[in-house]
Amino acid sequence: MTETIPPRAPRPARGPSMADVAERAGVSTQTVSRVANGLTNVEPATRDRVLQAMQVLGYRPNKAARALRSGRFRNIGITMFTLSTYGNMRTLDGITVAAAAAGYSITLVPVRDPTQEAVSSAFTNLVEQAVDGIILLIEAHLVDNSEVELPPGLPVVVVDSGARADYPVVDNDQTEGARLATQHLLDLGHDTVWHVAGPEGSYPASRRHESWRDTLQAHGRAVPPLFRGDWTAASGHALGLEIAHRPEITAVFAANDAMALGIMSALHESGRRIPQDVSIVGFDDMAESDSFWPPLTTVHQDFDLVGQRSIEILLEEIEHAPIVPVRSIVPVRLVLRASTGTPPHAP
Amino acid sequence: MTETIPPRAPRPARGPSMADVAERAGVSTQTVSRVANGLTNVEPATRDRVLQAMQVLGYRPNKAARALRSGRFRNIGITMFTLSTYGNMRTLDGITVAAAAAGYSITLVPVRDPTQEAVSSAFTNLVEQAVDGIILLIEAHLVDNSEVELPPGLPVVVVDSGARADYPVVDNDQTEGARLATQHLLDLGHDTVWHVAGPEGSYPASRRHESWRDTLQAHGRAVPPLFRGDWTAASGHALGLEIAHRPEITAVFAANDAMALGIMSALHESGRRIPQDVSIVGFDDMAESDSFWPPLTTVHQDFDLVGQRSIEILLEEIEHAPIVPVRSIVPVRLVLRASTGTPPHAP
């Protein structure tokens, strides 16, 4: 007697198809299709029969078949490094909401780390995804240098104004934000402003850095050496300890709120008062910045609008195809709170 | 003479298909398929010709056709309210990374707001997505009460231990976390511990609340009235102002770090010292908590592990089909920092 080992469940049955619904309702698949798509030229009685059959069988349309037929997926790919920075997270949130409102879904394609290799591998991955378009939330220069080319016909929007001119771009006004921050500190009477920048390869980091430098130069002020962080509060803290030891530093512009938080923490630890001894400005306006101690003066970015614009432009490209490399810069504004004040020896 | 208005580009040509590649390489589509799938039984010379043709034409496999053929999408749907809470964001991050490692992509299905109606509408949406399984990052009770049923055959994992027993569950150990926090404050010598809870409908919020209460009762301590926040730092700040006016409050357990931050900010404002006058414990261990002022004692959650476990269990269900409602509780640990200390009048 032979023991028959049951074959490892060869994949549970597929769901019911239009054919099943059609059979049960006694109509053709085409009529089912018409009901499923809400076309009007169906007898109410027939429609009801079909709807009931769908209900009973638990029919749900097969998206793959639909996509195959129509050539459209109604799905957008998003490539990004990490959700762990506030800006990325909030931008993704904005994009997701805007996409959902337009009836598109979102496929996340994570990039392990900000290296050329990881980006190329993500692109390879992306190319095989069922997407109608792509939003790149990664450092543009890595896009430009990637060996893997994005498929030519595929609509792309880049959220980083450092991108090659041939893609449409959406970004916050980094330059204006850094200018506002630096100017604000100068206006308070500080001789100059020190800067804690983001990591080297980052485009927003360099934009903020350049704009800070330009603003100082425009006012004929000394441009102090740069502090280089990596966006994290921990890096801000490490640099903050150094800042605390240098009494000549009275004004610091941090390239994001998390680093500003770390700096403030180091200053507290070292017994330096904010803003009496040192003034701090951040960048992002995180939901928590208002509850930092002291509440942080910072540059507010409208991430929801960035997400919304990105989707708008991408859908325009997808649905009407004229690939015009638009450049959409979203305005920022300075939010004044308690972390900034006049310098220690001001009149 | 008739002006012919060109019809609004009826959708640019589709990308090249296997047939195009086959034609160019002078082989059959099946051979192209074999090359595309890395099968070995192809003459090296033929393979090269096919690969070159793919290269030239910029061929990328059509996922919809593949999915249609195989009945699998290699895609997982994630339903969640908002990315704006630290826990959600980090869990999503963990899930995304784990899914990518397993060769699956992620489709986000946002839920506008935590109402029954929005959840039902998201489910309707979800049902039409091309997904092989679903991870629910929403309050379980809204799932249970939804009028829209999830399709019966579809594998589901819930990240919320309040879920119905018929779905597998992954969650942080909320109960143990709240116990650790409360116990720590009692051990320091505080008579009792006050609690700032999360919003009413939230399951993690009630778990933490109940465990705090149980721990106090187990030690025969008074259970003070509850403060009710909404997870945001702003709500913490508002409640913190009240706490600051009540000198009998010496120890506070906040249900998350953001609210703890808000509370501390209000205490600073009111001139109350932390931890000399009031001790605070949070929950989450945000990346920034170490840089709060003072650095926050809090309960660390391993969100990456939650994401990883969720994917593991879901893939097991998808690929091997035995739907066993597992319950996977991820351990937490207390991180001691500077926001807690002995009570004001301790010996």
Added chain:
DNA sequence: GGCTTGCATGTTTACGTCAACATGCTAGTC
């Protein structure tokens, strides 16, 4: 009554891929 018109419904076909089966060539065996 013979005709068109309009509308509900049915039939056919193609979308791109890949499993299953078919073919045909080469090399090895007696």
Added chain:
DNA sequence: GACTAGCATGTTGACGTAAACATGCAAGCC
């Protein structure tokens, strides 16, 4: 030399849907 085994490659068909085209019936018109 006849036969077989093994392997590269080709052909067919099905997955579920929807556009395009076809059918067939009833109402309206002269």
